[in-house]
Amino acid sequence: NQNQLELQQNPEYWATQLGNYQGNRFSELDQINRDNVSELRSVWQFSTGVLRGHEGGPLYVGDGRLYIHTPFPNKVFALDLEDEGRVVWSYEPDQDSRVIPVMCCDTVNRGLAYADGRLFLGQADNTLIALDAESGELLWDVSNGDHTVGETNTMSPLVVHDKVIVGISGGEYGIRGHMTAYNVETGEMVWRGYSTGPDDEVLIDPETTLMLGEPIGEADLGVSTWPEDEWERGGGAPWGWVTYDPDLDLIYYGTGNPGTWNPDQRTKDGEPADNKWAITVFARDPNDGSVKWVYQKVPFDEWDYDGVNENQLIDVEFEGEERKGLAIIDRTGFGFLLDRETGELLVAEKFAPETNWADSYDMETGRPNVNEDYSTFRQGVNVNTTDICPTAMGAKNMQPSAYSPRTGLIYAGINRICMNYEPYETEYVAGQPYVGATLTMMPAPTENGQMEGRMGSFIAWDPVAGETVWEVDERFAVWSGALATAGDLAFYGTLEGHVKAVDIENGEELWRFKTPSGIIGNVNTFMHEGKQYVAVLSGVGGWAGIGLAAGLEDPEEGLGAVGVFSALGDYTKLGGVLTVFALPD
């Protein structure tokens, strides 16, 4: 989209949730920098009036307003930046509250998209809407799914050309994932590509769609790699972020976990089956949805390693050659680097050293070398496989990472937790959970000098060398999106509610501020009338904060999240607040 591209190229704006199409969450602004960040102060705060987890962040497109959103009921606010956040307009959709209990991981929403004077929001109940940014008036709405069968929406749409592209959630309800494009002006559906099923519905051509750089060759793997009709309940919900390369004209996203979490129900002839195309990176042509290449990160998932984490598009030098790279800080604990033109796998190394479900990746086949001791399938149904690292939450969840072209490093908040996982036989009932596993979680083992019992860290990752350059321990999982700036700073939030700025070179903490609630949103920055601002939504929740958000107390509830984060309530409580920071005049 030409307007979105122009806005992204202006460093004063923050026009899309990930900062640019490439997903880099990097700002060229340097008014706030290493030397003065200690003076950064809150200039105003705004309470959204909504209690549960606040993900995503504010957009700024140069019109003197911040556009923010909330979790269910998905209110939208336009706030006047020149008048301490005065509400210019607000919009509240009318939604069926029966969607709340079918949202797996809190009633979160990852934010608005913007282009050509329109704001786009994917409501929890799958209604995709376009609002007039000037007035807040509803321009059109369209239904992208049915919440009565467990389909919901939490993701932020992405505008590419004249299309707004949106996925769907419901991997824990046996839905069939898809990515869909709608016309920006009318809301009319243009294409839909499913994650599982026959090629003509996934929009794969086995003769031309590549896998590891070669044509797939075999037809309908999205059907044949499942037992019977299990692909119809196959999950693969693409509920995370979409990135876009304007030169190659390709969009990139990953699909979530396959159907039930009980691997035994996804075998063929009693042996593991690939369950394609769950946990797969898709490169699609945004014009017609056709698939250019696929890479399945985890064939036959046994741990809920949803593959939806953001695909950062970065240009790298790899073995002496310039490559158009795609980097992932993946849920599996591995940092991947792929060629984004062909889908070839270049690097797969552990960024969370405790990762034990696989020892490594076979770079020829692109498959993980699974460790049988932690294979929940080999250990068996109704057997509790213990001390698997990372947990089903992944070594990194949806919290988007940042990339600085100045350092060539990726900055990410990560999770340091491990789990016990016991699969059990489950039956599909539309609109009911289709999970089939019981989980408990505990802090990952620490090494000398690391914070005892720490459950998170903030890391700088070299995506080409496949090495962690520095890391900072955090008490809880870091569930907030990172920001990197030309002021030599990296920012992130913590579940206790701190927003922190660290030295991008070594992770040394230079500034912190305690917001009113835990942070699972993303730190954004922009400039208005010569002043650089930093802004973040706080409001604890998400899967990590589900105990607080949904009032759960049994440690096994929230699939083990309630138990491992039970101490969180000692540090923070619920409540959505936008905090805007600037340097003193």
Ligand SMILES: O=C(O)c1cc(C(=O)O)c2c(n1)C(=O)C(=O)c1cc(C(=O)O)[nH]c1-2
């Ligand atoms: O498979 C799915 O459909 C699905 C959806 C979502 C979601 O939409 O929030 C999450 C997950 N899975 C999931 O596995 C997960 O770890 C998770 C964390 C969060 C969050 O916002 O904190 N959402 C989700």
